[in-house]
Amino acid sequence: MAPVVELTAVSKRYRRAGPLVLDQISLRLNAASLIQLHGGNGSGKSTLLRVACGFSLPTHGTVHRGYSAMGVVPDRVLPPARMTARAYLAHLAQLARTPHATSTAERIADRLRLVPGLDAPMGTLSRGNLRKVILTQALMRSVDLIVMDEPFVALDPAGCAELVTIVAERLAQGCTFLIATHTDDLGSMGRVVTLEAGKLGETTRTARPAHPTDEPTVAIDLNEPHPATPFAATSAPDGAIRYRVPATEVGRFLQGALDLHLLVIRLNPVEPEVEP
Amino acid sequence: MKTIAAPERYVFAVLVVTQRWAPPALVLVGLITWVWLTPPVDIDTVHISLVVLFALAAWLGHTTGDSEEPALELISTSSQGSATRILIAKWSVAAVLAVAFPLLLLVAICTYDSLLATAVPRFTTQQAVVAGLALLAIAAVGASLGVLVARVLPGRLGWAACILIIVSLAQAAPWMAPVPQLAATLPASGDPLPPTLLPTYGLVAIITATLLTGARLLGRLVK
Numbered sequence: 001m002a003p004v005v006e007l008t009a010v011s012k013r014y015r016r017a018g019p020l021v022l023d024q025i026s027l028r029l030n031a032a033s034l035i036q037l038h039g040g041n042g043s044g045k046s047t048l049l050r051v052a053c054g055f056s057l058p059t060h061g062t063v064h065r066g067y068s069a070m071g072v073v074p075d076r077v078l079p080p081a082r083m084t085a086r087a088y089l090a091h092l093a094q095l096a097r098t099p100h101a102t103s104t105a106e107r108i109a110d111r112l113r114l115v116p117g118l119d120a121p122m123g124t125l126s127r128g129n130l131r132k133v134i135l136t137q138a139l140m141r142s143v144d145l146i147v148m149d150e151p152f153v154a155l156d157p158a159g160c161a162e163l164v165t166i167v168a169e170r171l172a173q174g175c176t177f178l179i180a181t182h183t184d185d186l187g188s189m190g191r192v193v194t195l196e197a198g199k200l201g202e203t204t205r206t207a208r209p210a211h212p213t214d215e216p217t218v219a220i221d222l223n224e225p226h227p228a229t230p231f232a233a234t235s236a237p238d239g240a241i242r243y244r245v246p247a248t249e250v251g252r253f254l255q256g257a258l259d260l261h262l263l264v265i266r267l268n269p270v271e272p273e274v275e276p
Numbered sequence: 277m278k279t280i281a282a283p284e285r286y287v288f289a290v291l292v293v294t295q296r297w298a299p300p301a302l303v304l305v306g307l308i309t310w311v312w313l314t315p316p317v318d319i320d321t322v323h324i325s326l327v328v329l330f331a332l333a334a335w336l337g338h339t340t341g342d343s344e345e346p347a348l349e350l351i352s353t354s355s356q357g358s359a360t361r362i363l364i365a366k367w368s369v370a371a372v373l374a375v376a377f378p379l380l381l382l383v384a385i386c387t388y389d390s391l392l393a394t395a396v397p398r399f400t401t402q403q404a405v406v407a408g409l410a411l412l413a414i415a416a417v418g419a420s421l422g423v424l425v426a427r428v429l430p431g432r433l434g435w436a437a438c439i440l441i442i443v444s445l446a447q448a449a450p451w452m453a454p455v456p457q458l459a460a461t462l463p464a465s466g467d468p469l470p471p472t473l474l475p476t477y478g479l480v481a482i483i484t485a486t487l488l489t490g491a492r493l494l495g496r497l498v499k
Contacts, residue, residue, distance in 0.1 A: 055350055055359075057496050072354040074347035080293040091289060094282035095355040137351060 002066045004145050004176040005029040005052050010061035012047055012198075021047045022058070023198040031144070034167070034177040034190025044198040045180035046075055046149050052178060053147050067176070069096070071138030073148040075180075077130070081123025085114070085133045088122060092137050105140035111162050112136065112155075127154040139166060146170070148179045160185045161252055168228030168256045187249065189228065217244045220253065223263035228256060240265045283356055283365035290343050291369065300335040305377055307332070312381045317398050322407040323459045325378050329411060330418040330455050331444035333374035337422020338436055340370040341491070346430060360492055367416075367423045367488060375415035382408055400465055406473070410458045413480045417454050420487035427495035454480045 006029070012022040021044045029035055029052075039045050050056040051063060053070055079088060086102075093101040109118055112132040122130060131154045138146050152160050164185060167177060171189075179186065194201035221240035225233055229243065231253070236242040245253045257264060291297045307328050312321055343366070344352060353359045386404045389397040399407065421443060425436045447455035457476045463469055 050350075053354070055353070055496070069357060070354050072350050074350050077347040077351065078345045079348055080290050082293045083289065087289070091282070091286040092351065092355040095286055095352060096357070097282070134351070137355070141355075 003028045003064065004031050004033075004067050005178070006064040006066075007048075007052060007058075008062045008064070010051060010058040010063060012044075012051055012056065013059050019198075020059075021198050022051065025061070025198075025200055027052075027193065027200065029145070029176055029178060031176055032171060032174045034171055034179065034186075036186055036190055036192045037178065037180040037195060038182070038192055039180075039195035039201075043195045045195055048195065049147050049149055049178060049180055053145070067144035069141065069143040070145040070147065071141060071143045073134055073138045073146070073151050075149040075153075077134050079122045079130070079133070082121050084119050084121055085109070085125070085136075086118035088133070089118065089137055089140065093140065096141050098141050101140040105136050108136045108139050108166065109133070111166065112159050113162070128156055128159065131155055132159060135163060139170070143175065145176045145178070148177070148181075150181055151179060152181060152183045152185045161255065164189070164252060165256050165259050169259055172227040172260055187252075216247045218247055218250050218268045219244050219266075220250070220257075220264065220268070221266040222257055223265055226253070226257055226262060227260065229253060236266075238265075283361055284369055286352060287340060287343070287362070287365045287369045290348075291340055294343055296339045296343050297336070297373065300332055300339055301373060304329075304332040304336070304374065308378050308381065312378075312385075317385065319399070319403055319407065319462050319464060322382070322403075322410065322462055326410060326414045326455050326459055327444075327447055329374060329378060330414050330447055331440070333371065333415045333418025334422040334425075334440045334444060336374050337367065337370040337419035338426045338440060339422070340366045340373075340419070341423040341426025342430065342436075359496075363423065363427075363488065363492055363495075367419050370419035370422060371412075371415045374419060375411050378411050379408060382411065402469065403463060403465065406462055406469065409477070410462060413477060414455065414458055417480050417484045417487070420484045420491070424487045424491040424494075427491040454483055 005027075007025050007027045010022055010025045011020055013020050025048060027035070027048075037045050037048065047056065051058050053072065054063070054065060089105045090099075090102050093099050093105070106118065109132065112135060114129055114132045114136070116125065116129065118133075122133060125133065131151075135148075135151060138148070151163060155163065164187070167179075167186070168189065171177065177190065191203060193203050220243050221236050222243065223240060225241050226243065231243045231245055231249075234242045234244075243253070254264065308325060311324050311328060314321075349362070353362050356362055382399070382404060386397070386399055389399070422440065425439055429436045429439075446452050450456050454476075457472070457479060461470050461473045461476050
């Protein structure tokens with residue numbers, strides 16, 4: 001399968017004698033996959049995102065891009081203060097030749113709970129609400145790749161949870177995500193890649209243990225496999241798909257399942273196993 | 277048509293709501309009005325206008341090129357799918373804004389003279405056409421210089437102003453391009469069109485294309 005983005009031995013320095021911001025990075029993003037890019041401040045996450053989507057040229061190495069349309073959520077954005085969110089999103093929809101995307105934008109803004117609505121001038125929005133507008137513009141169109149830089153910063157907990165759900169839905173629909181984040185809001189979704197001082201570090205399948213030993217689990221039976229969850233599925237005796245989900249993750253898991261129109265057959269049908 | 281012009285409409289909307297257009301546009305209107313209200317109004321007025329318009333088109337080009345902060349530009353570029361298209365939109369909006377007012381004055385004067393059947397019209401038809409073309413050309417090349425400087429020196433207003441002022445003042449030198457060459461193509465009343473007309477416009481097109489290509493390529497290197 002052709003990758004959506006593939007970086008091969010990519011290095012980047014901003015000045016001729018400056019330090020290497022990226023050092024021999026090789027990374028492959030397949031379709032319908034998610035990579036969480038973790039790393040400290042100044043580790044090169046934002047630069048890697050810009051190089052990956054072609055906004056910045058690598059000093060060395062090659063970048064292959066196999067997507068036709070993409071959405072971007074930059075870290076800090078200063079949109080025109082006196083323009084309303086609705087006008088801004090309408091302009092972007094026109095730019096993308098998808099004028100119908102404005103109705104999708106309304107739905108996404110509602111789901112993210114953009115409190116003053118889309119008719120507020122962007123200069124009057126709080127940092128969190130402005131973030132929701134920027135997220136909406138990336139999510140309102142049907143694209144192959146979405147690149148997000150610290151998408152959870154300034155979002156309220158409800159907004160964070162809803163964003164995770166939307167990401168899971170898009171992932172299930174075949175969209176590819178490259179997300180730089182300090183937080184673990186995405187949990188163990190996708191693959192976690194660590195960037196340290198411009199070098200790729202550890203790559204893990206999950207960000208944290210799916211089943212912390214001291215946390216009770218809840219068994220949830222669904223009619224179909226959940227396409228966007230890190231938890232392993234087993235078969236229930238009646239053919240349902242059974243997941244054992246840590247108690248703290250149950251709300252998010254169920255929300256994701258319902259948003260994907262999966263049928264929840266049973267909740268906690270058996271006693272949760274207590275791990276030794 | 278609506279979709280084709282979407283980048284231009286977006287760039288114009290951002291320029292308007294940020295009010296970044298106001299200083300260069302108001303200075304342009306003021307200076308051009310002063311030049312065109314100072315008699316005698318003839319082909320030399322167009323010559324002076326070319327000098328003034330080059331500098332102001334460059335200022336407008338810089339303002340338009342710099343109207344989006346870098347993160348905002350990432351969003352518009354990803355939505356449009358082409359950084360080149362957004363660049364062309366910024367350049368074309370700046371050039372049209374720069375040339376609109378002087379061109380309007382030229383058309384108004386020619387219309388006034390023809391309607392009133394003035395004994396000695398201020399411009400012959402040939403002069404008016406060449407003057408209009410020269411104004412268009414100088415707005416295009418000036419705007420492309422401004423866009424280039426905005427892309428190469430993002431957020432460095434001081435350096436950008438120095439470069440634009442120096443290049444604009446240098447247009448007084450006869451060996452400099454493009455103002456002296458374009459001014460040389462303006463025919464005196466009754467004179468035939470100069471043979472250098474086409475080569476000069478070719479040169480202006482090459483300069484404009486080179487500046488815009490530089491803006492596209494160098495812009496990605498400095499980011």
